[in-house]
Amino acid sequence: MAVTRILTTGTAPNRGENARRNWYRFSRNPLSIIGLTMVILILILAVAAPIIAPHPPSAGKFLNFSMASRAPSAENWCGTDVFGRDILTRVLYGFRFSLMMVVVVLSLVVPVGVFFGLLAGYYRSTWIDTGIMRITDIFVSIPPLVLALAICAVLTPGVFNAMVAVSLMWWPWYTRMVYGVASSLRGEFFVQAAELTGAGKWHILFKEILPNCLSSILTKMSLDAGWVILIGASLSFVGLGAQAPTPDLGSMVAEGSKYLPDQWWISVFPAFGIMLVVLAFNLLGDGIRDMFGTERG
Amino acid sequence: MSILSLMDVKKFFPTAQGVVRAVDGVSFDIGKGETLGLVGESGSGKSTVAYTVIGSHAPTSGSISFEGEDIGLQASKRPLSIKKRLQIVFQDPGTSLNSARTIRQTLEVPLKVHGNGMSRQQRLERVVGLLDLIQLPPAYMHKTPGMLSGGEKQMVGIARALATGPSFVILDEPTSALDVSVQAKIITMLMDFQRRFELSYLFITHDLSLMRNVASRVAIMYLGKLCEVAGTSEFFRNPLHPYTQLLLSSIPVLSDEEERLKPGQVISRGEIPSPVNIPSGCSFHLRCHRKMEICEHKDPEMVDTDQGHRVRCHLYP
Amino acid sequence: MTQPLLAIQGLNVGFKVFEGEMKVLKEVNMTVNAGEKIGLIGEMGCGKTTTMKTIIRLLAEPAANITGGRIMFNGTDTLSMSRGEFQKIRRNSLSMIFEDPTAALNPVYTIGTQVRDAVYAAGNFKSKPTRAEVQARAVRALEEVALPDPERVLNNYPVQLSGGMRQRVCIAMALLSASDLLIADEPDTSLDVTIKDQVLRLLNDLVERKGTSIILVTHSLGAVRKMTDRIYVMYAGSIMETAPTNMFFTEPLHPYSRVLVASAPRLTGRGIGEGIAGRIPDYINPPAGCRFSPRCELAVDECIHHRPEMREIRPDHFVACPQVDPVVA
Numbered sequence: 001m002a003v004t005r006i007l008t009t010g011t012a013p014n015r016g017e018n019a020r021r022n023w024y025r026f027s028r029n030p031l032s033i034i035g036l037t038m039v040i041l042i043l044i045l046a047v048a049a050p051i052i053a054p055h056p057p058s059a060g061k062f063l064n065f066s067m068a069s070r071a072p073s074a075e076n077w078c079g080t081d082v083f084g085r086d087i088l089t090r091v092l093y094g095f096r097f098s099l100m101m102v103v104v105v106l107s108l109v110v111p112v113g114v115f116f117g118l119l120a121g122y123y124r125s126t127w128i129d130t131g132i133m134r135i136t137d138i139f140v141s142i143p144p145l146v147l148a149l150a151i152c153a154v155l156t157p158g159v160f161n162a163m164v165a166v167s168l169m170w171w172p173w174y175t176r177m178v179y180g181v182a183s184s185l186r187g188e189f190f191v192q193a194a195e196l197t198g199a200g201k202w203h204i205l206f207k208e209i210l211p212n213c214l215s216s217i218l219t220k221m222s223l224d225a226g227w228v229i230l231i232g233a234s235l236s237f238v239g240l241g242a243q244a245p246t247p248d249l250g251s252m253v254a255e256g257s258k259y260l261p262d263q264w265w266i267s268v269f270p271a272f273g274i275m276l277v278v279l280a281f282n283l284l285g286d287g288i289r290d291m292f293g294t295e296r297g
Numbered sequence: 298m299s300i301l302s303l304m305d306v307k308k309f310f311p312t313a314q315g316v317v318r319a320v321d322g323v324s325f326d327i328g329k330g331e332t333l334g335l336v337g338e339s340g341s342g343k344s345t346v347a348y349t350v351i352g353s354h355a356p357t358s359g360s361i362s363f364e365g366e367d368i369g370l371q372a373s374k375r376p377l378s379i380k381k382r383l384q385i386v387f388q389d390p391g392t393s394l395n396s397a398r399t400i401r402q403t404l405e406v407p408l409k410v411h412g413n414g415m416s417r418q419q420r421l422e423r424v425v426g427l428l429d430l431i432q433l434p435p436a437y438m439h440k441t442p443g444m445l446s447g448g449e450k451q452m453v454g455i456a457r458a459l460a461t462g463p464s465f466v467i468l469d470e471p472t473s474a475l476d477v478s479v480q481a482k483i484i485t486m487l488m489d490f491q492r493r494f495e496l497s498y499l500f501i502t503h504d505l506s507l508m509r510n511v512a513s514r515v516a517i518m519y520l521g522k523l524c525e526v527a528g529t530s531e532f533f534r535n536p537l538h539p540y541t542q543l544l545l546s547s548i549p550v551l552s553d554e555e556e557r558l559k560p561g562q563v564i565s566r567g568e569i570p571s572p573v574n575i576p577s578g579c580s581f582h583l584r585c586h587r588k589m590e591i592c593e594h595k596d597p598e599m600v601d602t603d604q605g606h607r608v609r610c611h612l613y614p
Numbered sequence: 615m616t617q618p619l620l621a622i623q624g625l626n627v628g629f630k631v632f633e634g635e636m637k638v639l640k641e642v643n644m645t646v647n648a649g650e651k652i653g654l655i656g657e658m659g660c661g662k663t664t665t666m667k668t669i670i671r672l673l674a675e676p677a678a679n680i681t682g683g684r685i686m687f688n689g690t691d692t693l694s695m696s697r698g699e700f701q702k703i704r705r706n707s708l709s710m711i712f713e714d715p716t717a718a719l720n721p722v723y724t725i726g727t728q729v730r731d732a733v734y735a736a737g738n739f740k741s742k743p744t745r746a747e748v749q750a751r752a753v754r755a756l757e758e759v760a761l762p763d764p765e766r767v768l769n770n771y772p773v774q775l776s777g778g779m780r781q782r783v784c785i786a787m788a789l790l791s792a793s794d795l796l797i798a799d800e801p802d803t804s805l806d807v808t809i810k811d812q813v814l815r816l817l818n819d820l821v822e823r824k825g826t827s828i829i830l831v832t833h834s835l836g837a838v839r840k841m842t843d844r845i846y847v848m849y850a851g852s853i854m855e856t857a858p859t860n861m862f863f864t865e866p867l868h869p870y871s872r873v874l875v876a877s878a879p880r881l882t883g884r885g886i887g888e889g890i891a892g893r894i895p896d897y898i899n900p901p902a903g904c905r906f907s908p909r910c911e912l913a914v915d916e917c918i919h920h921r922p923e924m925r926e927i928r929p930d931h932f933v934a935c936p937q938v939d940p941v942v943a
């Protein structure tokens with residue numbers, strides 16, 4: 001009957017249209033496109049590292065002192081380090097490692113942070129709000145790197161603990177952001193309408209309020225990706241993150257810095273790698289922000 | 298028998314500047330199938346009356362009864378059966394719909410809560426039926442509010458209120474953000490729904506000419522208190538309160554015929570004072586063109602002049 | 615015949631957006647004589663503000679696009695002027711009051727700072743004015759708009775004033791420059807009935823006393839009837855009807871004007887019209903013929919395919935509709 005026809009023929013006729021409009025807004029700024037391209041390239045390089053890296057064994061415990069500390073050449077484009085490992089290979093694997101860090105940290109941080117933010121925002125001015133927000137205040141009042149350093153120092157240094165440390169200091173920022181959005185949406189008529197008709201709390205939190213926070217969450221995630229990498233690298237740089245021989249960009253810079261300025265390539269190329277990833281995610285984040293911007297057009 | 302009755306309802310908000318006496322002792326009854334027009338300038342406390350009745354917050358004091366049940370409770374403590382029968386349409390069509398959800402999702406919320414296990418298919422049919430009621434094509438269910446005009450959004454807001462099959466609907470300035478041509482269309486629909494579904498309305502507005510055409514009774518509100526309540530034709534034939542006269546005289550009308558229906562010119566002076574600092578005596582005396590000595594220190598009582606024409610003014614002892 | 619103060623001729627304005635070009639204003643013609651009070655009415659989104667902003671060159675660049683027409687001010691085309699030349703006209707002859715008095719005032723400066731700046735900008739001092747002179751003029755300006763206790767108001771910040779008082783301040787500032795034409799874009803919409811009445815009364819007295827021409831854009835048909843000499847009805851970016859205000863309210867002729875007027879609730883209480891079904895057309899692909907034809911009950915084939923001409927149905931009463939019969943009217 002008629003109703004079924006509507007259901008089958010008319011489902012979400014506007015998806016494609018919306019996607020194209022979003023793309024139009026995103027792509028108006030050429031920098032966003034550059035950022036997106038860079039992120040995709042880095043992603044491809046990272047995923048395909050075992051195939052495209054010139055010397056995959058260099059990523060692990062590999063020693064070849066006959067090749068040690070070679071300057072960039074046709075054979076080793078970015079030179080080799082003191083153990084004779086190919087730096088380009090290690091940078092490509094480093095991307096892998098950085099991206100994995102981003103995925104792990106964000107997938108720990110975002111659900112937790114968002115959930116507490118929604119809860120505190122919706123129950124504004126109750127003990128739930130006070131409890132949650134005072135805890136975030138504690139985390140937020142300590143400089144992030146210092147906190148991560150402290151946590152790593154207490155736990156044994158290592159990749160996993162580094163991620164835990166970064167996650168612990170990161171979730172409050174999502175809580176605060178979502179808190180802001182949720183506590184202002186709470187008073188909006190559409191939330192009241194759902195409440196007054198008797199919809200449950202979870203419906204209101206996840207179906208009414210959360211969808212309106214998605215654009216800010218996505219924007220923040222893409223902007224944060226760069227920072228997560230940077231903090232992870234900083235932890236490794238001071239020796240509290242990834243341990244040798246993990247091909248982590250931060251520890252590579254740290255090790256390489258001992259041989260500056262003579263064997264500059266050992267630290268400069270990994271540092272350049274960090275810069276590229278961070279820059280790429282920041283440009284992408286800006287583009288996403290423009291895409292969700294309120295500005296008309 | 299009245300469907301809704303308010304007895305001396307007060308709602309105060311404590312704020313940093315002092316206590317806001319938003320609603321300060323309001324009493325009225327609304328009969329079955331009746332439309333009470335609640336009229337006043339912004340800040341007079343009309344929405345606060347609406348939100349107290351609907352249960353957004355509990356009254357500070359006084360009692361509200363709906364179909365014989367006492368409902369002086371906050372919405373979270375009210376039984377579902379009352380929420381089903383008592384609905385509201387909000388003033389601002391822009392924020393009354395969730396822009397991240399489709400019209401179908403919005404209209405399905407009340408059906409899920411009150412539908413007693415309606416199937417997906419039944420809900421869909423009901424959504425199509427509701428859209429048909431407000432004369433929108435079924436394909437609208439897939440749209441998000443951003444694609445709708447202001448009038449269409451407000452109609453969806455009305456459909457959402459009607460979805461549960463209520464007996465009483467509060468309309469908080471449902472058309473004040475819309476064009477007259479759209480307003481006319483929505484009002485025509487609302488009047489039609491009232492007949493078809495035997496609805497009673499509390500119709501809040503600042504537009505007296507609109508009330509002339511839709512209300513069965515009109516109540517004027519100023520700084521949290523009612524000034525005058527009367528049946529519509531009596532009200533417009535014989536406006537008693539000086540504030541009512543001021544309001545009527547301020548209406549810009551479209552014909553000489555209407556010009557003659559207005560009371561003689563009352564020049565508007567001053568503005569509505571802050572409800573934190575309500576003037577002593579009659580709260581209207583600072584702007585009143587017929588102020589007497591007594592008005593400065595004694596607040597008048599509501600009196601019944603005749604046949605349900607109530608007025609609160611020292612001119613009518 | 616004397617030269618009109620302002621003559622808009624065949625004005626076309628569009629906006630570039632993602633979907634394409636919104637062709638908003640289409641062949642807008644409008645004439646304002648010196649000292650004349652004009653009312654412009656029409657539904658939301660029909661291009662009233664766009665027309666006003668084009669006159670005073672406040673269109674949002676770069677999206678806005680003037681694709682044709684002329685705006686003659688005292689006989690010279692302002693659209694072909696440079697910014698600098700136009701600035702001079704704007705300073706000496708044009709002012710505008712906006713719908714939202716809150717947005718028009720800067721929240722971080724006192725009213726006094728802003729009014730005094732306007733006093734300076736309005737110029738017309740013979741020599742460099744002293745502070746006292748400027749202050750005196752600012753006080754006088756606020757007195758003119760019947761603000762009680764002007765000295766105190768000058769020391770207040772915008773948030774400390776009510777909406778009605780802010781709108782009066784805006785009017786005072788707009789009237790400071792020796793203005794020939796005042797554009798008031800919905801000055802009453804955000805105000806309450808009683809305040810609306812006060813503000814419109816005031817505006818009316820001031821322009822009458824100074825002999826300023828005014829274009830009053832408003833939703834309130836009643837305000838237009840009370841205040842203006844001539845009315846323009848706009849729909850979807852085109853002028854549909856223009857007539858002396860009295861004649862218009864006695865009998866509106868265009869089908870759109872008729873429904874619009876019939877939709878307004880009346881104090882006589884004989885019910886209100888049915889309103890208009892449907893909505894304003896999409897400006898990306900507007901109807902080829904009459905822009906009202908998709909919603910018009912009288913529309914015939916001709917209306918759908920051909921843009922109607924403005925015809926003088928009665929002396930000085932122009933209507934853009936082929937269905938209006940001069941004999942019947």
Ligand SMILES: Nc1ncnc2c1ncn2[C@@H]1O[C@H](COP(=O)(O)OP(=O)(O)O)[C@@H](O)[C@H]1O
Nearest residue numbers: 310317319338339340341342343344345346572
């Ligand atoms: N939650 C609140 N807290 C403090 N003051 C409030 C609150 N809600 C309303 N008010 C105040 O109560 C008065 C009446 O408001 P409202 O009922 O919205 O008036 P109306 O709907 O007639 O314009 C206003 O002065 C408003 O500022």
Ligand SMILES: Nc1ncnc2c1ncn2[C@@H]1O[C@H](COP(=O)(O)OP(=O)(O)O)[C@@H](O)[C@H]1O
Nearest residue numbers: 629638657658659660661662663664665674677
């Ligand atoms: N800067 C802009 N960019 C794109 N579209 C605009 C812009 N300004 C106005 N419009 C469009 O032009 C149309 C007319 O708007 P406007 O002149 O503000 O109407 P009115 O004042 O009659 O309500 C609307 O559809 C509006 O969306």
Ligand SMILES: [Mg+2]
Nearest residue numbers: 343344388470
């Ligand atoms: Mg209100």
Ligand SMILES: [Mg+2]
Nearest residue numbers: 659662663664
């Ligand atoms: Mg406008």
